[in-house]
Amino acid sequence: MTVLDVRDVSKVYGEGDTAVHALRGVSLTVDQGDYVAIMGASGSGKSTLMNILGCLDVPTHGEYLLDDMDVGTLDERRLAIVRNRKIGFVFQSFNLIPRMTALANVELPLAYGGVKAAERRRRALAALDRVGLSDRVEHEPNELSGGQQQRVAVARALVTAPALLLADEPTGNLDTTSAADVLDVLDGLSAAGRTIVLITHENDVARHAKRVIRLVDGQVVDDRRRSHVDEPPPGLVGLR
Amino acid sequence: MIGEVIRFALRGLAANKLRSGLTTLGILIGVGAVIMLVAVGNGSSKQVQKNIERLGTNTLTVTPSTSRGGARGGGGFARAFGGGAGAGTQQQTGPRTQAKDLTVDDARAMADTTAAPSVKSVSPVVNASASNATYAGTSHAIQQFVGTYPAYFEASNDPVERGTYFTADDVLNDRKVVVIGQTVDTDLFGTVDPIGKQVAVGGVNFTVVGVLKTKGSSGFQDADDVAIAPLPAVPESLTGYGALNQIVVQAKTPKTVDAAQSEVTDILNQRHGITGANTADFQILNQATLQSAISSSSKTFTVLLGAVAAISLLVGGIGITNIMLVTVTERTREIGIRKAIGAPRGAILGQFLVEATVLSLLGGLLGVAAGVIGSEFKVVGVQPVIVPSSIALALGVSIAIGLFFGSYPANRAAKLRPIEALRHE
Numbered sequence: 001m002t003v004l005d006v007r008d009v010s011k012v013y014g015e016g017d018t019a020v021h022a023l024r025g026v027s028l029t030v031d032q033g034d035y036v037a038i039m040g041a042s043g044s045g046k047s048t049l050m051n052i053l054g055c056l057d058v059p060t061h062g063e064y065l066l067d068d069m070d071v072g073t074l075d076e077r078r079l080a081i082v083r084n085r086k087i088g089f090v091f092q093s094f095n096l097i098p099r100m101t102a103l104a105n106v107e108l109p110l111a112y113g114g115v116k117a118a119e120r121r122r123r124a125l126a127a128l129d130r131v132g133l134s135d136r137v138e139h140e141p142n143e144l145s146g147g148q149q150q151r152v153a154v155a156r157a158l159v160t161a162p163a164l165l166l167a168d169e170p171t172g173n174l175d176t177t178s179a180a181d182v183l184d185v186l187d188g189l190s191a192a193g194r195t196i197v198l199i200t201h202e203n204d205v206a207r208h209a210k211r212v213i214r215l216v217d218g219q220v221v222d223d224r225r226r227s228h229v230d231e232p233p234p235g236l237v238g239l240r
Numbered sequence: 241m242i243g244e245v246i247r248f249a250l251r252g253l254a255a256n257k258l259r260s261g262l263t264t265l266g267i268l269i270g271v272g273a274v275i276m277l278v279a280v281g282n283g284s285s286k287q288v289q290k291n292i293e294r295l296g297t298n299t300l301t302v303t304p305s306t307s308r309g310g311a312r313g314g315g316g317f318a319r320a321f322g323g324g325a326g327a328g329t330q331q332q333t334g335p336r337t338q339a340k341d342l343t344v345d346d347a348r349a350m351a352d353t354t355a356a357p358s359v360k361s362v363s364p365v366v367n368a369s370a371s372n373a374t375y376a377g378t379s380h381a382i383q384q385f386v387g388t389y390p391a392y393f394e395a396s397n398d399p400v401e402r403g404t405y406f407t408a409d410d411v412l413n414d415r416k417v418v419v420i421g422q423t424v425d426t427d428l429f430g431t432v433d434p435i436g437k438q439v440a441v442g443g444v445n446f447t448v449v450g451v452l453k454t455k456g457s458s459g460f461q462d463a464d465d466v467a468i469a470p471l472p473a474v475p476e477s478l479t480g481y482g483a484l485n486q487i488v489v490q491a492k493t494p495k496t497v498d499a500a501q502s503e504v505t506d507i508l509n510q511r512h513g514i515t516g517a518n519t520a521d522f523q524i525l526n527q528a529t530l531q532s533a534i535s536s537s538s539k540t541f542t543v544l545l546g547a548v549a550a551i552s553l554l555v556g557g558i559g560i561t562n563i564m565l566v567t568v569t570e571r572t573r574e575i576g577i578r579k580a581i582g583a584p585r586g587a588i589l590g591q592f593l594v595e596a597t598v599l600s601l602l603g604g605l606l607g608v609a610a611g612v613i614g615s616e617f618k619v620v621g622v623q624p625v626i627v628p629s630s631i632a633l634a635l636g637v638s639i640a641i642g643l644f645f646g647s648y649p650a651n652r653a654a655k656l657r658p659i660e661a662l663r664h665e
Contacts, residue, residue: 056580056659077584084582095577095662099255109581111244156581 002068003163003195004030004053009062010218011048022048024218025062030197032163034229035190037198037209045218047168050199054166055083067163084113088157092169094149096141102128102152103137109160127155131185147178154185158194165189165196171205183208187235208235245587249594252567260599263563267603267641268610270553271634275611277549279624281542283615286625288538292531294455294463298360298494299395300501301525302487302508304342339521340512341483344471349507350489356503358496359489361391366474367485373428373441373467380427382420383465385441387474388488393419395490398468403435403450411470418446418473421466422454446473497528546630553634556603557641564596564649575653576661589654596646597639604638 011023022045030036040046051057052064055071064071066086074082088109089095096105106124115123128137131151141149150170157165167186171179187208190196198209206212207226210233214222227234253260347364350356368385392398393405406417418439425434434448446469455463491500501524514520568575575588608631615624 051659054580056662080579080582080584082582083580089580091662095573095580097574097577099251108578111241112578112581112583112587114241160582 001032002029003032005065007063009052009059009064011052012060022218026220028213028220030195031229032195033193035196035210035233037200037206037212038215039200039206039212040215041201044215046199046215049215050166050168053197054087054089055079084109085160086163088160088162088165090153090157090165090167090170092172094153096149096152098141101138101140102133102144105152106156106159109156113160123159127159130158131155145178146174147181150174150182151185154182158189163195165194167196167198169200170198183235187233190233191236208233210234241587245590246594248591249598252591252595253598259563263559263599264603264606266556266559267600267638268607270549270556271604271607271638272610272614273549273552274546274634275608275626275630276614276624277545278542278630279615279626280619280622281538281545282627283624284622285535285538285542287622288534289531292527292534294397297397297527298491298497299527300489300491300497300504302342302489302504303523303525304483305521305523342487342522343484346508346511347487349511350487350504355507356500358491358500358503360492361395361490363389363392363395363488364471364484365392365486365488366471368474371441373424373439375428375437375439378428380424382424382467383462385474386466386468387471388468389471391490392468392488395488399453400450401453406449406470411472414472415470416444416446416473417449418467418469419450419452420448421452422464423462424465424467425451494528497526501526553637553641557645560596560599560642561645561648564592564646568592568649568653572656572661572664575656576658576664579658580662585654589650592650592653593643593646596650597642600638600642604635607638608635
């Protein structure tokens, strides 16, 4: 089953002579359970693609179907609902809300989704347990290490059981050990059947993915499958 | 979800306690000032009203007209030409010979029930000022020595506290009795009971029969420094025989005061031979007219005070906008995160609106407390009297201010595009 279906999407910033073509006709489909790494140098358009995939931005041309729904036709209110229910974000700079405990941060998407308090707490605790932070639930972001903060962010991203987990350079701000922790969590989620799209410029990170797509100047130049969609991710099989 | 939004808002406020406190203070001062200043205005108007009521209710005071120069120039001028004398002094003395004094007969005519059905009582009054009274070696200058009829006590709202009033019989038989005010009592008698004692005023001995209830001072005059005696007793010994200083007329009901005024005017016009062309030689002071004139001017005063306070409330409101704009800018990234994880626009709008409204509502409630407490104290001699509607209004306005002045920053927050907000450092 197809989760993502991007059809000839392009994105232009500005107009006339100063126009910047961030994406020039990108097409790709991602099936459920896949683990995709999108690679590219800075300026290759990978962040723009990530914003479009995450429904934070709309393409200038082309169509984008998420779970068979054309995102381009949705209004602001419905986009918010799509972001809440279908997509889980993990950012490079964690983006946890300061002065809120890990538990409250993880509960936040559920609160906006209208989930009742008791149910919210149960699911948030389960998500924190999933990333191995059961003993840190009452800590605020500034009391956690970078790796722990990023794992809280992963818990927040997966707490709504989204169709797609989007990670934008999730290890970019982390040291090697913390990065390995976070990638372990992602591998585990992939093995459990989550669809993950990872954006990175590091080969070490991309090696964890089942499929690697390379972007250059806003176009897909390489799309290589490393293992089958139904198989466990390479990170759990070959790397160790 | 609404509960969540409110919780987020409160958490946002708690994160910046000093800033929230100062913003609240702005509204507190505004609301407190509105309540307090309106209460001061109201209190001063109540005080003036009470002073007027002390002078008596439903009463008309007839006095001889004293403005005989410019105001009556028309009549004087005509006579001056007729007489062939052009001197300015004569212009002034001319009308004076014409003008008639108020007499006891005038007062009697006013008491005629057929000519003046709206009149309840008529009291002719003579005043002797600063009369020296002595008792057992103590002396005291009575500010106001009044000679009148018994009806005066009721008309001028002067009840006795101890003893009795003098009677119509005392007036007819020219008895030398007197009712004294509190100040006279304490100054002359001290702790001695004055009832039945003899006081010498201007060489005549008066027997004290009663002491008036205290009235307090009205302006510069001590209303308790007074003595009231039967009419015939006073002119003989103090003022010499002469005209009346005033006639106090009491109407039957508050509604008939105006009718009584026109009846009294007609009677006096007739008796003094005043026709349309001539200006009257008497003045009638209508208590009710005075009261309404003063209450309308004090209303203006109250509105003015309220307006000044409302400006400070407005400034407090602008303070809210200002601080909320800062908050929104400061938390742009947080807004971006919230939007990225699916916060609908309404939730963001609600969060910042609630923050602004909580600030203004809190300020409003504290302001009401401050205003109510402040109104317990006298302000420049005026005891403020709280107007309940001003509390409701100030509170309502403070909530409205939160919504109104908070809506611009909240809207700005809600309209932020998530990718731009996330990029914000």
